[in-house]
Amino acid sequence: MSGKPKLHYFNGRGRMESIRWLLAAAGVEFEECFLETKDDLTKLQKDGSLLFQQVPMVEIDGMKMVQSRAISNYIAAKYNLYGKDLKERALIDMYVEAVIDLNELLMTHTFQPADKKEQHFATIVDKATNRYFPVYEKVLKDHGQDFLVGNRLSRADVQLLETLLMAEECKPDILVKFPLLQSFKARISNIPTIKKFLQPGSQRKPPLQEKDVPKLMKIFH
Amino acid sequence: MSGKPRLTYCNGRGRMEPVRWLLAAAGVEFEEIFLETREQYEKLIKDGVLMFQQVPLVEIDGMKMVQTRAILSYIAGKYNLYGKDLKERALIDMYVEGITDLMQMILMFPFSPPEAKEKNLDSIKERATNRYFPVFEKVLKQHGQDFLVGNKFSWADVQLIEAILAVEEKIPAVLSGFPQLQAFKIRMSNMPTIKKFLQPGSPRKPPPDESYRETVLKIFRK
Numbered sequence: 001m002s003g004k005p006k007l008h009y010f011n012g013r014g015r016m017e018s019i020r021w022l023l024a025a026a027g028v029e030f031e032e033c034f035l036e037t038k039d040d041l042t043k044l045q046k047d048g049s050l051l052f053q054q055v056p057m058v059e060i061d062g063m064k065m066v067q068s069r070a071i072s073n074y075i076a077a078k079y080n081l082y083g084k085d086l087k088e089r090a091l092i093d094m095y096v097e098a099v100i101d102l103n104e105l106l107m108t109h110t111f112q113p114a115d116k117k118e119q120h121f122a123t124i125v126d127k128a129t130n131r132y133f134p135v136y137e138k139v140l141k142d143h144g145q146d147f148l149v150g151n152r153l154s155r156a157d158v159q160l161l162e163t164l165l166m167a168e169e170c171k172p173d174i175l176v177k178f179p180l181l182q183s184f185k186a187r188i189s190n191i192p193t194i195k196k197f198l199q200p201g202s203q204r205k206p207p208l209q210e211k212d213v214p215k216l217m218k219i220f221h
Numbered sequence: 222m223s224g225k226p227r228l229t230y231c232n233g234r235g236r237m238e239p240v241r242w243l244l245a246a247a248g249v250e251f252e253e254i255f256l257e258t259r260e261q262y263e264k265l266i267k268d269g270v271l272m273f274q275q276v277p278l279v280e281i282d283g284m285k286m287v288q289t290r291a292i293l294s295y296i297a298g299k300y301n302l303y304g305k306d307l308k309e310r311a312l313i314d315m316y317v318e319g320i321t322d323l324m325q326m327i328l329m330f331p332f333s334p335p336e337a338k339e340k341n342l343d344s345i346k347e348r349a350t351n352r353y354f355p356v357f358e359k360v361l362k363q364h365g366q367d368f369l370v371g372n373k374f375s376w377a378d379v380q381l382i383e384a385i386l387a388v389e390e391k392i393p394a395v396l397s398g399f400p401q402l403q404a405f406k407i408r409m410s411n412m413p414t415i416k417k418f419l420q421p422g423s424p425r426k427p428p429p430d431e432s433y434r435e436t437v438l439k440i441f442r443k
Binding site for chain 2: 051052053061063065066067069070073074077078086087089090093094096097098101131132135
């Protein structure tokens with residue numbers, strides 16, 4: 001058994017992807033165990049491995065951690081991606097929580113019934129371009145620094161980049177009115193650990209395809 | 222202007238109630254501004270006070286904090302309710318997040334359509350008794366300590382007592398299979414700051430009623 005963290009989830013983004021991003025950004029190698037069938041999930045539940053019978057679950061430092069925020073918080077703090085004090089943490093948390101809200105919208109798009117998809121797409125674009133992106137554009141403009149908080153790479157930067165890329169997958173020109181976010185995207189993408197994660201063959205997962213939805217439903221429902 | 226934290230939200234539990242609980246448990250006095258009209262809310266947005274155009278808003282230590290979890294983490298960190306190290310934090314986070322999932326069901330309950338209410342109540346009961354409460358019953362039984370983590374009062378204890386009381390309001394006998402949780406409930410309720418919060422006249426808000434539901438829909442209609 002290696003000392004590497006071990007991730008238990010299905011072979012897709014979902015609620016594990018932000019954790020993959022954080023570990024990768026921190027330069028931490030990890031292993032993955034993919035749930036393919038409902039039996040795989042049931043087995044983990046019966047083992048007592050899942051505190052609330054749910055995945056994501058990450059085996060790390062002798063713990064079987066569940067709850068994606070708890071896992072991300074732990075990794076961010078352990079690898080110094082959580083600011084230098086309580087106030088920086090507070091800023092990082094505010095930025096990250098909003099990014100998570102936008103991620104939820106993006107993630108649920110594939111699951112929308114056909115008659116709701118267009119409306120949902122409009123909501124995504126509206127919230128991204130009117131509620132969320134302007135905030136980060138302004139933050140970067142106001143302090144003129146490379147990173148969102150404390151002039152230093154933090155989980156806020158990693159999670160914002162993840163979301164910017166997902167938003168672009170949804171609508172390729174979504175950043176057209178946000179020049180600072182465009183340069184932020186380029187800059188953070190070039191950080192060596194992140195650049196590596198963005199290359200083919202990394203553990204980054206592709207977007208969920210509609211054809212994969214039934215298989216997912218079988219595991220979790 | 223006092224140095225006290227200032228909370229802006231509707232006059233009801235909603236997403237602000239865990240913040241009220243945590244501040245109260247930490248013995249911190251706070252002020253509240255209640256949103257009653259859509260105009261008030263729109264003014265806050267126009268003034269640029271709400272980072273993502275949403276409440277809860279908590280003005281604390283010179284910051285205008287938004288996003289409930291960010292607010293709660295800050296308060297927990299500031300008032301030593303977040304464990305002594307990373308691993309205790311991890312446990313507290315896991316417990317709090319699990320409880321928050323249960324509380325989310327209660328939060329959304331008033332806004333579910335009448336025909337779904339019975340089913341939703343059954344779901345709350347099922348989740349509480351099969352998924353969440355057994356975990357904390359076991360944690361307390363295994364270490365035999367008074368508090369969930371690190372033998373010391375933490376955010377996790379506050380979140381759990383809030384959840385227990387909220388579920389009991391809907392399902393009075395819900396703790397009948399959980400002796401450790403029953404004792405925990407009494408123990409927490411008797412802690413001086415929490416005891417004070419549980420008394421009439423405290424900032425604790427009553428369960429959501431029709432008037433609260435209407436106010437929320439009126440102010441936050443899309």
